Amino acid sequence: MKKIFFYLFVFSFLFNVYQYVNANKIYEGKEKELDISHKRIDIIRDSLKSGEQRLMDANYFSVVQNEEAQDYFKDYDFEEVMGKVEAELMALNHQPNGNPLVPYAPIDGNKFILNKAKVINHRWIIADFYSGKLHGEVLIKYFFKADSPTEFNTIETVLYTSTTN
Numbered sequence: 030m031k032k033i034f035f036y037l038f039v040f041s042f043l044f045n046v047y048q049y050v051n052a053n054k055i056y057e058g059k060e061k062e063l064d065i066s067h068k069r070i071d072i073i074r075d076s077l078k079s080g081e082q083r084l085m086d087a088n089y090f091s092v093v094q095n096e097e098a099q100d101y102f103k104d105y106d107f108e109e110v111m112g113k114v115e116a117e118l119m120a121l122n123h124q125p126n127g128n129p130l131v132p133y134a135p136i137d138g139n140k141f142i143l144n145k146a147k148v149i150n151h152r153w154i155i156a157d158f159y160s161g162k163l164h165g166e167v168l169i170k171y172f173f174k175a176d177s178p179t180e181f182n183t184i185e186t187v188l189y190t191s192t193t194n
Contacts, residue, residue, distance in 0.1 A: 092148040101151035102173070110173060111148060117179045118146055118154065118169075130169055130183050131158045143167075153184070165189050 088094045092111065102110045121128045127140030135141070139161035146156035146169075154169040165188040172180040 090149050092150055095150050098150035105175060114148065114171060114173060114179050115146060119143060130181055131167055132183060132186060136160055136163060163188060
């Protein structure tokens with residue numbers, strides 16, 4: 030009977046040692062996974078900060094980041110003003126000969142229309158325009174009027190030649 034208890038004790042001891050070693054290996058593996066996860070999180074945070082900085086740099090010349098330009102519209106709801114200006118600008122695309130802010134006549138039946146626009150401040154807008162294979166950019170001066178249509182004037186344009194066949 031003593032031998033049985035002795036063997037049970039030895040077996041129990043060996044089993045506990047095995048469990049301890051196995052648990053340590055699992056713990057160390059999980060610890061390594063956690064370290065890797067923390068490193069990935071740090072990389073993602075750095076990437077996010079970098080992306081935020083690039084976005085802020087890209088929006089540096091934007092009415093959204095320019096408080097002085099926004100102060101010009103202090104008597105109005107800024108979001109409504111920007112919506113009105115952009116809507117009126119894009120509505121000019123529906124003219125028979127294209128958007129009149131683009132000083133080029135239709136080519137091959139394709140009229141020039143604005144594709145995208147960015148309000149730089151309380152006076153200027155930069156916009157991308159296209160007509161078939163030709164495209165360019167236009168710098169526009171605008172004057173917001175609450176009770177009448179916004180007044181737009183073309184300052185300068187750049188027309189790019191097509192590089193595709």
